[in-house]
Amino acid sequence: MGNGKKVxxxxxxxxxxxxxGSRDRRKLGKGHEDNFEPVVALDLSQxxxxxxxxxAMANTAFGGRTVGEAVDALYQMxxxxxxxxxxxxxxxxxxxxxxxxxxxxxxxGLVHAVVSTGALMTHGFVEAAGMHHYKYRFGQMNDEELxxxxxxxxxxxxxxERNLDAAEIIVKKVLDTLDLSQPIGSIHIHNxxxxxxxxxxxxxxxxxxxxxxxxxxxxxAFTDSELGLDVGIFNRRKxxxxxxxxxxxxxxxxxxxxxxxxxxxxxxxIFTIGGGVPRNWAQQVGPYLDIIQKRLRAGGAFVxxxxxxxxxxxxxxxxxxxxxxxxxxxxxxxxxxxxxxxxQVEVLSDATIAWPLIIKATLERLGKNNIExxxxxxxxxx
Numbered sequence: 001m002g003n004g005k006k007v008x009x010x011x012x013x014x015x016x017x018x019x020x021g022s023r024d025r026r027k028l029g030k031g032h033e034d035n036f037e038p039v040v041a042l043d044l045s046q047x048x049x050x051x052x053x054x055x056a057m058a059n060t061a062f063g064g065r066t067v068g069e070a071v072d073a074l075y076q077m078x079x080x081x082x083x084x085x086x087x088x089x090x091x092x093x094x095x096x097x098x099x100x101x102x103x104x105x106x107x108x109g110l111v112h113a114v115v116s117t118g119a120l121m122t123h124g125f126v127e128a129a130g131m132h133h134y135k136y137r138f139g140q141m142n143d144e145e146l147x148x149x150x151x152x153x154x155x156x157x158x159x160x161e162r163n164l165d166a167a168e169i170i171v172k173k174v175l176d177t178l179d180l181s182q183p184i185g186s187i188h189i190h191n192x193x194x195x196x197x198x199x200x201x202x203x204x205x206x207x208x209x210x211x212x213x214x215x216x217x218x219x220x221a222f223t224d225s226e227l228g229l230d231v232g233i234f235n236r237r238k239x240x241x242x243x244x245x246x247x248x249x250x251x252x253x254x255x256x257x258x259x260x261x262x263x264x265x266x267x268x269x270i271f272t273i274g275g276g277v278p279r280n281w282a283q284q285v286g287p288y289l290d291i292i293q294k295r296l297r298a299g300g301a302f303v304x305x306x307x308x309x310x311x312x313x314x315x316x317x318x319x320x321x322x323x324x325x326x327x328x329x330x331x332x333x334x335x336x337x338x339x340x341x342x343x344q345v346e347v348l349s350d351a352t353i354a355w356p357l358i359i360k361a362t363l364e365r366l367g368k369n370n371i372e373x374x375x376x377x378x379x380x381x382x
Contacts (some may be wrong), residue, residue: 050357051364066347067354070309071361073345077269077307078110078366081376084265085307087111088282090274090322092154094124095133096352099206101359106209108363109373111271113261113381114210114217115282118225121190121207121217125227126163128197128205129170134158164226170196171230172237180245185253189231190217191382214380216261218254220281259285261381262303269307273351275314275322283334290333304336305329311347311354 018028031038040059047053051071058068077083087105094102102124105111127133134151136158146153150161174196178184194211201208210217222228235246262268262285272279286304293300308329314322326344329335336342347354366373 049364050361051368054357054361063347063349063354066345067349067358070311070345070347070354070358071365073307073309073343074110074271074358074362075365076343077271078362078373079371080267080269080307081374082266083269083307084113084262084267084375084377085111085269085271086113086115086262086282088270088272088274088278089114089116089120090276090278091117091351092119092123092157093273093351094120094127094206095154095157095159097127097133098352098355099124099127100204101356102206103204103209104359104363105271106206106213106215108366109213109375109379110359110362112215112375112377112379113258114206114215115258115278116217116219117276117278118186118219118222118228121219122164122167122226123159124206125193125197126159126167128203128208129167129201130203131160131163131166133163134160167226168230168233171227172234175231175234175247178247180247183248183250183253185250185257186219186222187216187254187257187382189222189227189247189249190219193227211382214378214382216257216381218258218281219278220251220254221277222249222251255288258282259288263289263301265303265377267307268303268305270305270309272308272310272312273355274312275320275324279324280321283329283332286334287332302333304334304342306336306342308335308342308344309347309358310345311349311351311358313348313350315348 039061040056042056042060042064047056054068054071056068057064058072059065060068077085087102089102093099102114106114123133134157136153136156138156141149141151143153146158152159152161171193174192178188178192190207191211194207197205197208198211207217209215219225223232231247231249238246270282283305289301289303291300293302308326310326312322314320316323316325325346326335330337330342335344338344
């Protein structure tokens with residue numbers, strides 16, 4: 001019955017009996033005639049890879065269906081030659097060892113700009129520089145003992161304090177190479193760190209991948225991070241040494257760089273992990289360009305995201321930004337509605353479960369179809 005075929009053992013008389021026995025003599029629908037799609041049993045004997053699995057999951061129900069539909073949506077973004085894709089990141093995803101998933105998305109051309117929390121980029125930089133995070137098992141040490149030993153806990157994972165001290169030494173070397181006569185944004189700091197990683201360290205990393213591919217990395221709340229504090233230490237050290245030189249950080253440089261980059265694109269897609277500042281900062285570009293045009297009569301545009309995939313466990317009923325749905329974003333002029341052709345998928349899940357599955361399946365599907373991602377815009381954005 002799951003394949004939608006007519007049940008062979010029901011005769012026309014049986015069908016008539018079903019209709020005759022219905023309450024209030026309603027005309028009972030058969031599903032297909034009202035354009036409903038049948039769900040299909042997940043047959044593991046037919047599954048050979050992640051692409052097969054997610055295709056099958058898209059025809060099931062609940063969270064499994066949204067995972068399958070997320071792969072479909074990301075595949076559409078990847079194969080749309082005009083689609084510029086923004087990746088927004090929040091949560092401790094690099095501490096959770098999702099850094100190479102981010103690198104894969106950048107390296108394979110799935111995303112073209114990144115908006116992130118500062119902590120996520122900091123922990124990813126630590127990882128790329130060859131340092132380690134460690135598993136924490138509850139009961140091993142209490143938080144007071146962890147503090148005394150210099151272990152910073154992120155739920156079930158530890159970031160040794162010595163990692164952050166070592167990172168600051170490297171960051172200082174990077175900042176010493178910058179032109180301090182001009183204001184800069186977070187994109188320039190992250191690009192310089194990526195350049196340093198590319199030149200001095202082996203292995204892969206988020207900022208290294210971003211530098212190599214010309215993908216800008218924006219951290220709107222830059223001072224809310226260890227890297228931001230390292231810049232503060234750099235400036236204080238310069239002042240202590242009697243120098244008037246310092247990093248002139250200007251958050252509006254990021255805003256305007258991102259706005260002009262988005263304004264040039266024909267089609268927009270967004271892939272969001274979690275919520276918070278990165279998510280809203282990336283999405284507010286539509287309203288910003290709209291009010292530029294409305295209030296200044298020049299330099300603006302009417303742009304909205306066509307494609308969207310969100311992975312986040314936050315339910316909508318708490319009322320916070322992390323639970324904000326794409327349909328709510330439609331009311332703000334941030335997204336095209338589904339009726340207008342918008343493609344929106346909400347995956348209510350821990351990203352460390354759903355995200356790697358979605359990316360692996362998408363890459364397999366592209367490989368199966370011998371598709372090399374080609375875009376009608378330059379990827380040299382810095």
